[in-house]
Amino acid sequence: MMAGIGILLWACLFLGLTYAMWKSIEGYTKVYLLIAFSALFLIGVFVLFPYLKGFTVASAQQGLMMFSPYFR
Amino acid sequence: MLNLSLIWELTKRDFTEQFAGSALGMTWAVVFPVINLAIYTIVFGQVMGARLPGHSGVYAYGVYVTVGLVPWIAFQNSLSRSTSVFLEKKPIISKVRTSMPALLIYISLSESITFVITMSLFLLFLLLTGYSFRINLLLVPFIYFLQQLFAFGVGLLAATLNVFIRDFKQLIGIVLQLWFWFTPIVYVRDILPDAMKSLIRFNPAYVIIESYQRIFVFNAEPAYRTLIIMTVVTHLILFGSYAVFRALEKDVRDFL
Numbered sequence: 262m263m264a265g266i267g268i269l270l271w272a273c274l275f276l277g278l279t280y281a282m283w284k285s286i287e288g289y290t291k292v293y294l295l296i297a298f299s300a301l302f303l304i305g306v307f308v309l310f311p312y313l314k315g316f317t318v319a320s321a322q323q324g325l326m327m328f329s330p331y332f333r
Numbered sequence: 334m335l336n337l338s339l340i341w342e343l344t345k346r347d348f349t350e351q352f353a354g355s356a357l358g359m360t361w362a363v364v365f366p367v368i369n370l371a372i373y374t375i376v377f378g379q380v381m382g383a384r385l386p387g388h389s390g391v392y393a394y395g396v397y398v399t400v401g402l403v404p405w406i407a408f409q410n411s412l413s414r415s416t417s418v419f420l421e422k423k424p425i426i427s428k429v430r431t432s433m434p435a436l437l438i439y440i441s442l443s444e445s446i447t448f449v450i451t452m453s454l455f456l457l458f459l460l461l462t463g464y465s466f467r468i469n470l471l472l473v474p475f476i477y478f479l480q481q482l483f484a485f486g487v488g489l490l491a492a493t494l495n496v497f498i499r500d501f502k503q504l505i506g507i508v509l510q511l512w513f514w515f516t517p518i519v520y521v522r523d524i525l526p527d528a529m530k531s532l533i534r535f536n537p538a539y540v541i542i543e544s545y546q547r548i549f550v551f552n553a554e555p556a557y558r559t560l561i562i563m564t565v566v567t568h569l570i571l572f573g574s575y576a577v578f579r580a581l582e583k584d585v586r587d588f589l
Contacts, residue, residue, distance in 0.1 A: 264471065297568070307561050310472060
């Protein structure tokens with residue numbers, strides 16, 4: 262769940278940034294910037310996704326440990 | 334520069350033209366994927382009795398083939414059709430002021446519609462057969478995006494060169510055939526000789542297809558590090574292709 266929301270937020274952030282960049286820059290430079298943005302976006306997805314998944318499991322386990330003595 | 338309405342119009346026309354004039358019309362857009370999926374899953378799994386090593390499931394091999402073939406077909410069609418797009422869309426290029434690389438987008442979008450329909454039906458099939466869905470499935474759109482970006486990068490370079498050297502389209506066709514058999518889509522990697530196994534790691538299509546196979550068939554994590562390297566390589570190709578196109582754009586327009 263956390264991973265899904267995280268990736269969705271990441272995608273929204275990049276869509277917004279890309280749109281702002283595309284509108285504000287003139288000429289062919291923006292195509293090269295678009296490629297750079299796309300690379301950053303995908304690298305971000307492949308870095309964030311496993312991290313967020315791990316974060317979900319770890320935080321859930323931590324929560325259980327805190328609130329129930331049976332999980333100690 | 335980027336004529337979005339033109340791209341959308343071309344995408345719609347490209348997709349609907351396949352079924353224009355037929356009595357069933359757009360129904361064929363669903364019938365074809367259903368038939369293909371039935372061949373991959375039921376015919377391979379049940380009729381021919383093909384099994385995936387280490388998996389006893391009847392549909393395991395069918396799922397393995399489907400998650401390899403469906404993205405491969407999208408990639409293959411995108412790349413092969415992109416190669417000749419400048420020549421085929423010569424009337425548009427000469428009449429409408431538009432970015433030429435943007436013309437490749439409509440091919441990718443049209444292939445993506447077929448991909449989405451087929452994968453939706455495939456997910457429905459998985460749901461009906463009691464498949465346990467994992468969160469890793471969320472990565473599929475991003476892996477597909479990466480795959481299509483790779484096809485776009487290579488396609489743009491091929492489309493530019495094809496204007497000057499018309500044999501390029503045939504060459505790409507041959508390369509794609511060899512590429513298909515060099516990628517473990519209908520066979521498993523383990524049957525390859527050791528020398529080939531180490532070489533196959535450098536096959537970009539393998540990186541992509543293996544990611545789908547890991548997610549759908551083996552319920553495992555895709556190789557994130559390899560995907561990051563693939564992302565970097567793909568974007569370097571995109572940079573290079575666009576730079577080559579920009580350098581040759583005037584000549585391309587003159588030739589057309």
